[in-house]
Each structure stands twice: as structure tokens, then as C-alpha cells.
Amino acid sequence: MIKNGQTQQFDKAAFKAAVEKHLTTTYAYTTESATPHAWYLAMARALAEISTGNLLATEQKLAKEKARSVNYLSLEFLIGRLTGNNLISLGLYENVASAMEELGQNLTDLLEEERDPALGNGGLGRLAACFMDSLAAQEYPAVGYGLHYEYGLFRQSFEQGRQVETPDGWRGVEGYPWEVVRPELTQTVSLYGYVESYLDEDGNNYRRWVPGMTVDGIAWDLPIVGYDNNSVYPLRLWECRSPAPFNLARFNDGDYVGAQYPALEAGNVTKVLYPNDNHDQGKALRLMQQYFHCACSIADILRRHHAAGNEIEDLAKLETIQLNDTHPTIAIPELMRVLIDEYKMGWEAAWAICSQTFAYTNHTLLPEALETWSEALIQQMLPRHMEIIFEINHRFLKEVEAAWPGNNDVKRKLSIIQEGPQRMVRMANLCVVSTYAVNGVAALHSELVKRDLFPEFNELYPGRLTNVTNGVTxxxxxxxxxxxxxxxxxxxxxxxxxxxxxxxxxxxxxxxxxxxxxxxxxxxxxxxxxxxxxxxxxxxxxxxxxxxxxxxxxxxxxxxxxxxxxxxxxxxxxxxxxxxxxxxxxxxxxxxxxxxxxxxxxxxxxxxxxxxxxxxxxxxxxxxxxxxxxxxxxxxxxxxxxxxxxxxxxxxxxxxxxxxxxxxxxxxxxxxxxxxxxxxxxxxxxxxxxxxxxxxxxxxVDEVQKLKQEGYDPYRYYNADSMLRAAMDLLDSDEFTPGQPGLLSAIRQNLLEGGDPxxxxxxxxxxxxxxxxxxxxxxxxxxxxxxxxxxxxxxxxxSSDRSIRDYANNIWNLKPVKC
Ligand code: AZC
The missing domain is CATH 3.40.50.2000 (Glycogen Phosphorylase B;)
Structure with missing residues (x-):
């Protein structure tokens, strides 16, 4: 196997042969007819052979050593192009440049042929990508779990200055050369249906979920190549496919299925990334994406745990699950469900595992970004999970009562269920209650999480709320x-x-x-x-x-x-x-x-x-x-x-x-x-x-809060500052839109009449x-x-290496394992 210069020799002739083989057998081009794009694909495939081999070797080694791992659950991984980066991590940049040169190709040009896998919106998704890079570089055992969106973040163009969005089919028609499908890892995910009680052979009473439909989760692995070492970790992305026709047999009550059908086109679940950054939209399909992601990932974590010969009781000892914001929160009731309904554990035993397994990162204080889901929607799509959330909340509110006896205001404020005309589930509250660590992403932010967002939680669970300042690779x-x-x-x-x-x-x-x-x-x-x-x-x-x-x-x-x-x-x-x-x-x-x-x-x-x-x-x-x-x-x-x-x-x-x-x-x-x-x-x-x-x-920060409390008046600044006035008034003129004044007025309007939030x-x-x-x-x-x-x-x-060391030492209790 070819690996970085330290451990293995690069065999240039073999590599060139591999590229030419892919050019003809994988992509059906001759060296004469090949486009630069085909050359790039063939080269990337040849490189991916190296990283896939090392990925499997790393998996085996970590299983054998029963190494404790972190599972990074994120709905977004904004990884960017992989080829150039992986060449650097493999230590093969110059070697491959020279090999491609001999094949008549310029490496720099070929690297430009790669489309960006834009499987994220912005900061949160890019952070997840930097963290995977740092985990691999420092050999902290890790698996990244995400979704295999067919379309990533939209492509943007401008028409007469206005944003136009078009779909981003990042894999192209040929598929993305760095990914490998892992059919043996396929999972089945349930949705809808109802919950019933039943007695087992020994007369014990249990609850069980009778789903209304199932979908398949197909695993695609992208290699996260450790820099200058032999570790390659999987970024495992789940694609949803429908095993049509789904299980109608149990539900021959036509109305029942009919009522659910419209929401359900399973093939759509991983069709497209939701393009909102720092904003919660509350769409049913998004909840389905979240649950699909969590159900596949939890099942895969358990599969790995058992495949390595470990007992379920040791889950929290060997696995930790980091939730990248609240988007994967439904993984918490999902693990509870599996432990209670499938492993037949008691609540306390299941809770002891869950609450020691999950940790949560908060990335924003903006109220419009804090996720809530309608109780009715969860009830319909995930009825057993709603029961479990109620039970978590019930037990939690008893703790609140013990800490603040008779204080209904604090109960209302902390409750996982938000009362109102439409009851909502507060995902962040569910996270804080159910995890062993909650972190903000910079010192100031983490202080504000404690002071402004979750002050009572900070009292109730001293030490749980902490900081890990972000970093970049x-x-x-x-x-x-x-x-x-x-x-x-x-x-x-x-x-x-x-x-x-x-x-x-x-x-x-x-x-x-x-x-x-x-x-x-x-x-x-x-x-x-x-x-x-x-x-x-x-x-x-x-x-x-x-x-x-x-x-x-x-x-x-x-x-x-x-x-x-x-x-x-x-x-x-x-x-x-x-x-x-x-x-x-x-x-x-x-x-x-x-x-x-x-x-x-x-x-x-x-x-x-x-x-x-x-x-x-x-x-x-x-x-x-x-x-x-x-x-x-x-x-x-x-x-x-x-x-x-x-x-x-x-x-x-x-x-x-x-x-x-x-x-x-x-x-x-x-x-x-x-x-x-x-x-x-x-x-x-x-x-x-x-x-x-x-x-x-x-x-x-405090001046901002004070000014708002005192009653902020944007006109005060507008009237007092002639330069500001001139700038603002230009927006109302036709200076930049000749003959059409007013086209830019919305901004001025928002700042003056809109209160300049x-x-x-x-x-x-x-x-x-x-x-x-x-x-x-x-x-x-x-x-x-x-x-x-x-x-x-x-x-x-x-450096995100420092961030990851902070997580490993202060939250995950994780040690590097050399491969
Ligand atoms: C972003 C934050 O806005 C940004 O400040 C931070 O650097 C980044 O996360 C990584 O922590 N948040 C998001 O992108 N999205 C949400 C929902 O917070």
C-alpha cells in the first residue's frame, strides 16, 4: 500500500497505471479522448484506493484495541474539496504532481476540476470539517456521522445584481471519486405509526413502537486522512432510500396511511440540505432528516460497539457522542428507546448510559436559531420518542421542584415542553438535561450561555456548562x-x-x-x-x-x-x-x-x-x-x-x-x-x-444590552451625524439604480423605521x-x-488541534491511538 513518505514508498509507475486503469475501466475514456475532468476523476479514484485501504485498517485496529471513540453527529460537514488536502495529508503532493506531469497533466489544473462538496451552510458545518481533520491528525479515534445530501448548499449567481439560486449536484453524473458506498452497513429506519403495550412471555409489560413505514439508510464513507500518520477515519454520510412498497400490510386502514402519505416521500429525505444559517424553519421534512440521521448513526454506533466484542453496559465507557448543535438531539430519545424497548433495560439503567454518553455544543444565542419542534409533529412522526421526552421532562421537573420548591415560573422556563396554543419541544433544554457536558464555542459566548441563556441550568448542574474555543485546521x-x-x-x-x-x-x-x-x-x-x-x-x-x-x-x-x-x-x-x-x-x-x-x-x-x-x-x-x-x-x-x-x-x-x-x-x-x-x-x-x-x-455586550433597555432610537444617530445621513440617504436616491429610486430603500427603512435591531x-x-x-x-x-x-x-x-485537545481532555476523556 502506498502511504506517506515515512512509512511506505510511493510507487510512481504503479500509481500511473492505477490512474490509467480508472480512466479506461471506471470512466470509459482513452488517454487520447480524456478530458481534464476525466483525468481528475481517475487520479482521485486512484488516490481514494489508498485512503480506503487505510480506512479499513484503522477501523480494524481500533476495534481490536477496544479504543474509546468520539462520534461527531452533525447535520452539516462543509468539507470543501478533498483532493488537494488529502494529497498534503498523505505527503504525496510532489510525487503525484510529477506522476501526473509524466501523464501529460498539470496537477494544479486538475485540482480545479473538483466540485466543492458543499454539505453545510457556514460556520457550524465548516467547524465540523476542521474538527474531523484535527481528530485524524492527532489520532483521536473518531467517526463523523452526517447526511449524504443529493444537493448541497445552492449555487449562487447574480442576475442584475440579485441572488439567483440553482441546485448543487455536487456529485456530478459520475459520482464523487472519494466516496465509497458500504452496503453491508445499511440500516432500517422507522417512521410514524403508533405505540402499544404488550406482555412478553414472562408477563412483563412493555411498550413498543409499531411503525407506519420504514426507509433504508445507506452508508457512504468519505476518508478523513490523518496528516503525516497512518490513520484514516470515516466521515459516514447516510443516504435515504425507500424500500418500496413500504409496509402497507399492517395498515390496511386506508385513511390511516392516506393521512400520512403526503409527508412521506422517503426518497426526498436526503434530497437537499436546508439552506438556513442560524435560523430554525420547523419543516416536517427537516425533522425527518434529523431523525433519519440519528437513527442510522445510533444503530451504527451500537453495531460497531458489539462488533468489537463489547457489552451494551459499557457503551458510555467506550463511546461518546458529540451533538453539533441541537440538530441531532433526537438521538437522545432514540438511544433511550433502543435501550428500553429493544435491550429491555429499565429506565434508570438506560438513563445512566444515555446521560453519560451525550455531550452538546451550542453555537448560537440568537432566539430565532434555537430549535423547537411542535409536540404534535413529533407525536405523529415519532410517537414513542414523544413518550420518552415526556418521561424525561417529568423526571426533570421533579428535580426542578426539589431545587426551587413551589416555583412555577422557573418550571415553566426550564421545562422541555413550552406551553402555549401550540406546545413545543425545546431541543436545547432537552440537551442540557440529558448530556454530561454543554459547551459554548468561545469564552465570551460560553459566559453568555451561562449568564443569559441557561442561568438556572448552570445553578442546577454546576460544572456542566463549559467552554471550548473554536479553532481551524x-x-x-x-x-x-x-x-x-x-x-x-x-x-x-x-x-x-x-x-x-x-x-x-x-x-x-x-x-x-x-x-x-x-x-x-x-x-x-x-x-x-x-x-x-x-x-x-x-x-x-x-x-x-x-x-x-x-x-x-x-x-x-x-x-x-x-x-x-x-x-x-x-x-x-x-x-x-x-x-x-x-x-x-x-x-x-x-x-x-x-x-x-x-x-x-x-x-x-x-x-x-x-x-x-x-x-x-x-x-x-x-x-x-x-x-x-x-x-x-x-x-x-x-x-x-x-x-x-x-x-x-x-x-x-x-x-x-x-x-x-x-x-x-x-x-x-x-x-x-x-x-x-x-x-x-x-x-x-x-x-x-x-x-x-x-x-x-x-x-x-453590556453596552448593547443597556442601550436596548433604555430604548434605542436610531434617529438620534441619523440626525446627529451628517456623514451617516448622507450615506443612508444615498440608499433612497437613484444614484445606483438610475431612474429607479427606492430600489435600495428597504435597508434604510429597516434601520430607521425598523428600529435597527x-x-x-x-x-x-x-x-x-x-x-x-x-x-x-x-x-x-x-x-x-x-x-x-x-x-x-x-x-x-x-488551531483546531488545540480545540480538539480541549474536548478530548476536558469533555470526552479520549486518548490518541497510533495506527
Ligand atoms: C455558527 C456561529 O454563528 C459562529 O459564530 C460559530 O463560529 C460557528 O457556528 C461555529 O461554532 N453557528 C451556525 O452556523 N449555526 C447555528 C445554528 O448556530
Whole structure:
């Protein structure tokens, strides 16, 4: 088997033969007729043979050793392209480049042929991908469990500036070369039906679920290749198929089936990823996705547990299950159901296992993102689970009564069931009650989880609520995406920094070394050129790499305040045209963002930025000082070009709203300076780099809360600040939509009459002033280089390797196992 250079030799001839074999036998091309896409597919298949072999070997070894594992349950894994990354992890990049060269192919071009598997929305899904990478790199035994969506996050294009969504068939017609189907792991999942009591042979009374239908769960494995080691872990994605016709025999009562039929097209369950980021939609099909995901995953965890020769009583000793947000919460009542109904355990024994097996990560405080499901819907789709949830709640409320005797307010507040005209199940409450650890994703966020979201739970279960600050993988987000910087780093601190990121601190001593500064800035310049070339090719906009590249890339959301950025751009535009004393260093403002298809204001903001871009980029009066570029279809592979090219990173959410952020870390690692609020992980980044090397502005969390309590009035700011007024009023004019005033008014309307829920106007003045400081700082290139180098040097805390070690040591109690 071919593996990384340390353990096995790369057999170039054998590899070339494997590629040619796949080209002809798997994809039916001759070497003469093959397209670049076919070459890429054949190459990736040849590589996947290596990783699949190692995946099976890793599985066997871990089973034999009875190793404790973490099961990472997530409805999203935004893994991005695998080929380049896996080549680096396998240590085969140069070897394969040379092999492909001999076959007349250029590796860099072939890597561009891969479509992004966009199986996630944003931060939460990308975090799951970074975590899988870090688990494998450090050999903490793990399985990732997700869904095999036929369509990932929609593709975005712009028509006359407006977002248009089209389906993302990420696997293409040929299938994705890195995945392998595992038919022997197929699971059967039940839905609907009713619950009945029965007596077993010994006269014991039991409950059982008589399902209305079943579907099949097919396992697809993607290899998560450990960097420079022999471990390959599965990312196991479940695809739903319908074993038609489903079990009608038991339900010949036509009405009964008829009533359920419309919701049920099983083939649809894993058809498409729900495109909402930080927003709960409450659709029945989504609940079905969640349950399908959990039922398959729990069954597979139990299968592995027994296959390794372990007893069910030892489940919590050998397996831990991390719930990535509340989306997989239904796994908790599912495991209870299996233990009680199938293993015939008593409630206490089952609960002892469950409550020691699950842990939960909270990723947001936004009320609209906290999941609740209608009791009626769960009752209909998962009747046995609803019974179990009631029982969990019943027992929990007794605990509450013991802690706060006679206090019905606190009971109402903490209850898993929310009373009201339509009773709802609060998934986060179910999680806190049923897990052994609950973590937030940055220090500030975790404090707010304790203080504002779950203060009583924190009293009731001292120590359960904790923090693990997020991180990102330096393999993809430095080594792979920024080869120029990687070489510089290796030269100064040695080449093992991708798995020992603490070593990059060694760069700090070169922060004042002029020669090093120049080389560092030269790399930045090359990366800016690479981005400028992409923009020229794909958008036909000319950019000057001497300009400041100022970038905001993340989902479009009011709380992330892309419209604050827009108002600043409008203010600059206004000043350049009206204030002869005003000067600025040329700047390019980049945006990349998808808006949820149903989120009207977010789409209006995209439209406004595109319209402003159209005008600004072609206005000779601006003398090329201002450019605006909204890259279409922002995705992981574009992020890999954008992060390394940034001078300035925009992290400008309203304080208290962004749980952590992870793009902020990727920018700083690649030497961009942050302009940011005291929110999420920005707070900890400031601690690491020091106040001089980050541009902080805006209201603090407590100031935000105070201002809201006092009664926030956006007009106060609008009336008092002529520059803000000018910027806002441009939105009401036809400056950017000639002959059609009012097309951009919705944003202004929302900020003034809509009450400006995210305090854009309150933070505007400080934001503008802070940008002026950035302008001044950039003019002194030596000082700027010094700051940029320190940003890279001081980011080691934000490696996801550190996050995973925190989870392993403080939550999972997990030890690495060398393969
Ligand atoms: C995101 C948070 O908004 C972001 O701040 C954080 O960095 C990321 O998770 C990873 O922890 N949350 C989501 O994407 N979605 C939800 C439902 O929270």
C-alpha cells in the first residue's frame, strides 16, 4: 500500500497505471479522448484506493484495541474539496504532481476540476470539517456521522445584481471519486405509526413502537486522512432510500396511511440540505432528516460497539457522542428507546448510559436559531420518542421542584415542553438535561450561555456548562491555501508547524526584520495577485494590488452587519465626491456571502452591494480609489483564495451575537489585520495579538444590552451625524439604480423605521473612525508588515488541534491511538 513518505514508498509507475486503469475501466475514456475532468476523476479514484485501504485498517485496529471513540453527529460537514488536502495529508503532493506531469497533466489544473462538496451552510458545518481533520491528525479515534445530501448548499449567481439560486449536484453524473458506498452497513429506519403495550412471555409489560413505514439508510464513507500518520477515519454520510412498497400490510386502514402519505416521500429525505444559517424553519421534512440521521448513526454506533466484542453496559465507557448543535438531539430519545424497548433495560439503567454518553455544543444565542419542534409533529412522526421526552421532562421537573420548591415560573422556563396554543419541544433544554457536558464555542459566548441563556441550568448542574474555543485546521487554512507563506514559516520555525502550531510563535522574532518583512509582504502581494487574476477572469474587473484588500466573507445575516460595511463604503463614496480635502489609500472591498433563499432583507443587502459596485467600479471621478467586488457563489474553494489575499478582515457583528466566528482566525493566520467588535472569538484574538495589532471598535455586550433597555432610537444617530445621513440617504436616491429610486430603500427603512435591531447606526461613527486608523497604518508599510507578521505568529491558540485537545481532555476523556 502506498502511504506517506515515512512509512511506505510511493510507487510512481504503479500509481500511473492505477490512474490509467480508472480512466479506461471506471470512466470509459482513452488517454487520447480524456478530458481534464476525466483525468481528475481517475487520479482521485486512484488516490481514494489508498485512503480506503487505510480506512479499513484503522477501523480494524481500533476495534481490536477496544479504543474509546468520539462520534461527531452533525447535520452539516462543509468539507470543501478533498483532493488537494488529502494529497498534503498523505505527503504525496510532489510525487503525484510529477506522476501526473509524466501523464501529460498539470496537477494544479486538475485540482480545479473538483466540485466543492458543499454539505453545510457556514460556520457550524465548516467547524465540523476542521474538527474531523484535527481528530485524524492527532489520532483521536473518531467517526463523523452526517447526511449524504443529493444537493448541497445552492449555487449562487447574480442576475442584475440579485441572488439567483440553482441546485448543487455536487456529485456530478459520475459520482464523487472519494466516496465509497458500504452496503453491508445499511440500516432500517422507522417512521410514524403508533405505540402499544404488550406482555412478553414472562408477563412483563412493555411498550413498543409499531411503525407506519420504514426507509433504508445507506452508508457512504468519505476518508478523513490523518496528516503525516497512518490513520484514516470515516466521515459516514447516510443516504435515504425507500424500500418500496413500504409496509402497507399492517395498515390496511386506508385513511390511516392516506393521512400520512403526503409527508412521506422517503426518497426526498436526503434530497437537499436546508439552506438556513442560524435560523430554525420547523419543516416536517427537516425533522425527518434529523431523525433519519440519528437513527442510522445510533444503530451504527451500537453495531460497531458489539462488533468489537463489547457489552451494551459499557457503551458510555467506550463511546461518546458529540451533538453539533441541537440538530441531532433526537438521538437522545432514540438511544433511550433502543435501550428500553429493544435491550429491555429499565429506565434508570438506560438513563445512566444515555446521560453519560451525550455531550452538546451550542453555537448560537440568537432566539430565532434555537430549535423547537411542535409536540404534535413529533407525536405523529415519532410517537414513542414523544413518550420518552415526556418521561424525561417529568423526571426533570421533579428535580426542578426539589431545587426551587413551589416555583412555577422557573418550571415553566426550564421545562422541555413550552406551553402555549401550540406546545413545543425545546431541543436545547432537552440537551442540557440529558448530556454530561454543554459547551459554548468561545469564552465570551460560553459566559453568555451561562449568564443569559441557561442561568438556572448552570445553578442546577454546576460544572456542566463549559467552554471550548473554536479553532481551524492549519493544514487547509495555511499550508494548503497559502504555499508561499508556508514556505516562509517552515524556513524560520521548521516544517512540523502544521501539527505543532505553537511553533509559529517563533516568527515573532522576525517581525522587525526588514528583509523578512519584505518577503512576508511579497507573499501577500502574490496572493493578492492570484485573487485579482481570479476576479479579472471571472468578473472582468481590474484591480490594483497596491490597494488595501478589505474582505468580508461569511453568510449574509443582519447580525453580521454587511450593511454596516456598505454604509461605510457609501460614506467614502460621498466624501471622495464632495470633500476636496479628503484623501484615502486605494481600497478594494470584497464581499462573499450567500443569503438564505427566504431571507428578503439579506437578499436586498446583496442587491444593494452589487448595485453600488456596478457604479463605483466604473466611476472615473473616484480615480480608482474605491472598488467593490461581490464574488458570486462564495464557497470553501474560493475562501482558499480570499483568506491569503486579505490585508483587512471584517469581523463586525453586533457584540453578543456572533458566538465565535472562525473566518476571523483564518484571516489573521494568513497575516490580515482585523477590524472587529468585542464579539465571539475576536475577544480572545485581541488577547493573543495585543491591542496594537487589531482594530477594535463599537459597543460592548453590556453596552448593547443597556442601550436596548433604555430604548434605542436610531434617529438620534441619523440626525446627529451628517456623514451617516448622507450615506443612508444615498440608499433612497437613484444614484445606483438610475431612474429607479427606492430600489435600495428597504435597508434604510429597516434601520430607521425598523428600529435597527443590530445597532448598525450606533456603531457607525466608531467604525468609520477605526477605518481611518487602518488607512493611516497601511501607509506605513513597515509597521503594517510588523503587525501582519505578529498576527500570523500569535494565532496558534486557534488551531483546531488545540480545540480538539480541549474536548478530548476536558469533555470526552479520549486518548490518541497510533495506527
Ligand atoms: C455558527 C456561529 O454563528 C459562529 O459564530 C460559530 O463560529 C460557528 O457556528 C461555529 O461554532 N453557528 C451556525 O452556523 N449555526 C447555528 C445554528 O448556530
Amino acid at each position: 492549519p493544514r487547509r487554512w495555511i499550508k494548503y491555501c497559502n504555499p508561499g507563506l508556508s514556505e516562509l514559516i517552515s524556513e524560520k520555525v521548521g516544517s512540523d508547524w502544521p501539527v505543532h502550531l505553537e511553533k509559529i510563535a517563533g516568527l515573532a522574532e522576525f517581525a522587525d526584520d526588514e528583509a523578512f518583512q519584505q518577503r512576508f509582504m511579497a507573499v501577500k502581494k502574490q496572493n493578492k495577485q492570484r485573487l485579482a487574476d481570479w476576479v479579472k477572469t471571472n468578473m472582468d474587473i481590474d484591480l490594483d494590488t497596491n490597494a488595501i484588500f478589505d474582505i468580508q466573507i461569511k453568510r449574509l445575516h443582519e447580525y453580521k452587519r454587511q450593511h454596516l460595511n456598505l454604509l461605510h463604503i457609501l460614506a467614502l463614496y460621498h466624501r471622495l465626491l464632495n470633500d476636496p480635502t479628503f484623501d484615502m489609500h486605494p481600497r478594494v472591498f470584497f464581499f462573499g456571502a450567500k443569503a438564505a433563499p427566504g431571507y428578503a432583507l439579506a437578499k436586498d443587502i446583496i442587491f444593494a452591494i452589487n448595485k453600488v459596485a456596478e457604479k463605483v467600479n466604473n466611476d472615473p471621478r473616484l480615480g480608482g480609489k474605491l472598488k467593490v467586488v461581490f464574488v458570486p457563489d462564495y464557497r470553501v474553494s474560493l475562501a482558499e483564495i480570499l483568506f491569503p489575499a486579505a490585508d483587512v478582515s471584517e469581523q463586525i457583528s453586533t457584540a453578543g451575537k456572533e458566538a465565535s466566528g472562525t473566518g476571523n482566525m483564518k484571516f489573521a493566520m494568513n497575516g490580515a489585520l482585523t477590524i472587529g467588535t468585542m464579539d465571539g472569538a475576536n475577544v480572545e484574538m485581541r488577547e493573543e495579538v495585543g491591542d496594537d495589532n487589531i482594530f477594535i471598535f463599537g459597543l460592548l 443590530y445597532l448598525v447606526l450606533a456603531d457607525f461613527a466608531d467604525y468609520v473612525k477605526t477605518h481611518e486608523k487602518i488607512d493611516a497604518a497601511y501607509r506605513d508599510q513597515k509597521t503594517w508588515a510588523h503587525k501582519a507578521i505578529l498576527n500570523t505568529a500569535l494565532m496558534s491558540k486557534f
